Amino acid sequence: MCEVKKMSEKQSRAEAADARRQHIVQTAVICFIEQGFHQTSIRDIAKRAGVSLGNIYNHFDSKSALIAEIATIEASDLEKMQDALSAASPPRTALDSFVTRYLDYCSKPAHTALTVEILAEAVRDPKIADGFGQNRDHLLAALEGQIAKVQQDLKAENALAPQDCAEFILDLIEGLAMRAVFSGRKATDAEIKALRTAIDRIL
Amino acid sequence: MCEVKKMSEKQSRAEAADARRQHIVQTAVICFIEQGFHQTSIRDIAKRAGVSLGNIYNHFDSKSALIAEIATIEASDLEKMQDALSAASPPRTALDSFVTRYLDYCSKPAHTALTVEILAEAVRDPKIADGFGQNRDHLLAALEGQIAKVQQDLKAENALAPQDCAEFILDLIEGLAMRAVFSGRKATDAEIKALRTAIDRIL
């Protein structure tokens, strides 16, 4: 009846609940990054989110459900990376800009902390491992498509299969980023140049 | 006085203590691989090792000290990998055999589980991160030496710097191994062949 009227000044109950839920998720992510999954208690999250302990269980079935949801969200973040690959620019340009974007993405310490945490969880939870692998496969497929085009343009002989090529390129980018994060610095220009050279050779 | 007499049939007190300590460490490793650091309790380890709860604290100061020790042991396992690199065989042969050995090493699911766990710990504990990074640097240096020789033999122009090259090669091997482990299989011959091709190109 009066749904529309107060939309602008005050959100509906369902909207407020969704916002609260999302706020809890975001706070949980911060806690998990800082302390890890199993060193973070529900009380930690509740306190930091300014929410009661019991209320968290109105929005999530259990702590592991909250972890699983965050793992899914983090995995689906990869989808945004595919935009750079689907762009209508020349394949080679698209690939170059993808390298830049993905390296930046992997170079964020927060991303590394969360990814490693999810990886450790994925070792024992096939459900999380699946979500992780599935989204990575999507990115891989998109990358593979561009690589095939680039190889066609290069008319390269004895080229590596695009699938292998795509996996290797991701490995190189992730490896460089992780090394930088763990030594508390950013990848140097020299390192990035070497990365691009290595990718060129692999193509 | 009677130290020597019973050495063969019964170990001295110090030896027995050392053996017990090592047995606890090995049991802890198994528990940590199966359940992760923070999902494993001291009681789990004690029970599985057939040792009393309190006795563990006669051998280790705390749970985190036990974790740190295991992280150190695992990191120093990398040293054994350098043997293949220091061998007196032709550089190219040494490098090839290293690729095989390191891929096998990284392909063990138990190794992956423990490494990911240590990595997650290293994000928040600089001491563990240092131990991890230091041992990796040693391996890297050894690999770098062989790469320099191989490049010299190839008389390649515009070759990548041996340091970068070494890091990239480790990234490729570790990436392939991790992918295989997480999908519950072994690296296929085709994948290994692709890996070797990629390494050839990078050199």
Add this chain to the structure above:
DNA sequence: TTATATAGCGAACGATCGTTCGTTCAAATT
């Protein structure tokens, strides 16, 4: 032989964990 030191034990401690529960209160529905 006597004294000392230490590995081994398991009950016990205090803290904290994930989760449940009864309750309150305001929004939504009738």
Add this chain to the structure above:
DNA sequence: AATTTGAACGAACGATCGTTCGCTATATAA
């Protein structure tokens, strides 16, 4: 206006955590 719904709360529960402590027994030292 009356009723129902569900978000929000925080005390409470039972379990488990890392760690400590007093104790026994035995190898070593004196």
